[in-house]
Amino acid sequence: MGKEKGKRVLLTGSLGQIGSELAFALAERYGADNVITSDVREDSHGILDGAGMFVELDVLSAGDFDSIVRDYRINTIYHLAALLSAVAEEKPQMAWEINMKGLVNALEVAKENGCSLFVPSSIGAFGPDTPLDNTPQDTIMRPHSMYGVTKVSGELLCDYYQMRFGVDTRGVRFPGIISNKTLPGGGTTDYAVEIYYHAILYGSYTCCLKAGTSLDMMYMPDAIKAAIDVMEADPANLKHRNAFNVTAMHFDPEEIAAEIKKHIPEFNIDYEIDPLRQAIAESWPNYMDDSAAREEWGWLPEYDLARMTGEMLGELGERYGRGELEIEG
Numbered sequence: 381m382g383k384e385k386g387k388r389v390l391l392t393g394s395l396g397q398i399g400s401e402l403a404f405a406l407a408e409r410y411g412a413d414n415v416i417t418s419d420v421r422e423d424s425h426g427i428l429d430g431a432g433m434f435v436e437l438d439v440l441s442a443g444d445f446d447s448i449v450r451d452y453r454i455n456t457i458y459h460l461a462a463l464l465s466a467v468a469e470e471k472p473q474m475a476w477e478i479n480m481k482g483l484v485n486a487l488e489v490a491k492e493n494g495c496s497l498f499v500p501s502s503i504g505a506f507g508p509d510t511p512l513d514n515t516p517q518d519t520i521m522r523p524h525s526m527y528g529v530t531k532v533s534g535e536l537l538c539d540y541y542q543m544r545f546g547v548d549t550r551g552v553r554f555p556g557i558i559s560n561k562t563l564p565g566g567g568t569t570d571y572a573v574e575i576y577y578h579a580i581l582y583g584s585y586t587c588c589l590k591a592g593t594s595l596d597m598m599y600m601p602d603a604i605k606a607a608i609d610v611m612e613a614d615p616a617n618l619k620h621r622n623a624f625n626v627t628a629m630h631f632d633p634e635e636i637a638a639e640i641k642k643h644i645p646e647f648n649i650d651y652e653i654d655p656l657r658q659a660i661a662e663s664w665p666n667y668m669d670d671s672a673a674r675e676e677w678g679w680l681p682e683y684d685l686a687r688m689t690g691e692m693l694g695e696l697g698e699r700y701g702r703g704e705l706e707i708e709g
């Protein structure tokens with residue numbers, strides 16, 4: 381039974397890595413009857429079955445977006461539809477179109493219908509001029525990637541709609557998200573997901589980022605908790621609204637490989653660097669300071685690298701028939 385009453389939630393990008401798990405968490409918390417999941421693609425494999433009703437929605441269609449919000453009496457929107465960093469770099473114009481026009485439509489629909497709006501920003505909003513160690517909440521943001529340009533612009537737009545029109549916009553800067561249900565689609569941090577699959581399936585992994593490239597990361601249950609908690613936070617306590625730094629751990633490819641080796645001693649990592657992803661990763665924080673989120677709405681992650689690795693290998697080992705692995709954690 382949901383703690384909060386009265387929420388009617390629309391989720392965009394529901395078939396993506398985060399959406400496909402957040403949908404179930406929202407359905408559990410607010411009741412499946414109060415959750416509408418949506419994506420530009422049909423849910424042909426039924427992966428959202430049980431997480432509320434599914435509708436097809438292209439967020440670039442302002443009219444359809446508005447109709448769905450009206451028809452289903454939505455009062456809370458989780459706007460996840462967006463392109464990730466590596467894909468955005470390959471298709472910058474399309475990234476601008478989807479990430480920005482989709483967001484403007486979400487903001488307008490939220491404004492017109494009095495909805496609260498969750499919009500994820502990212503570590504990608506930072507750039508090489510940002511202090512990359514213990515990156516502050518409020519600091520220099522001059523990203524060099526198109527993804528980052530859309531994320532900073534999105535943060536500013538969300539703040540603007542909140543200040544100018546009183547729209548209840550909120551959000552976090554997600555780090556790389558690690559999960560085992562739906563693969564991420566074309567991000568720079570994807571290696572930290574793939575490495576677990578390859579460890580189970582092949583016992584080895586060829587990494588596209590250099591050893592020593594540290595990035596913030598988070599296991600999916602914590603990401604879901606962040607997305608729900610920031611939306612349920614008492615607004616009286618919020619000095620920031622959008623784009624809270626949140627992190628749970630940070631590591632480089634060697635550290636995650638060493639953790640995997642504790643479970644699979646023969647596991648081996650080698651490197652074949654993708655210059656595009658490497659350049660993006662080097663312009664992102666090594667680790668962020670997330671004290672504003674901790675102070676303003678009680679952010680506290682539950683998973684560190686060791687616990688996450690135990691669960692990821694346990695789950696994937698069972699799924700792919702390596703149940704004999706000794707999984708700790």
Ligand code: SER
Pocket residue numbers: 464465466501502503504527554555556557566567568569570
């Ligand atoms: N995981 C994302 C990416 O790599 C960062 O927000 O694009």
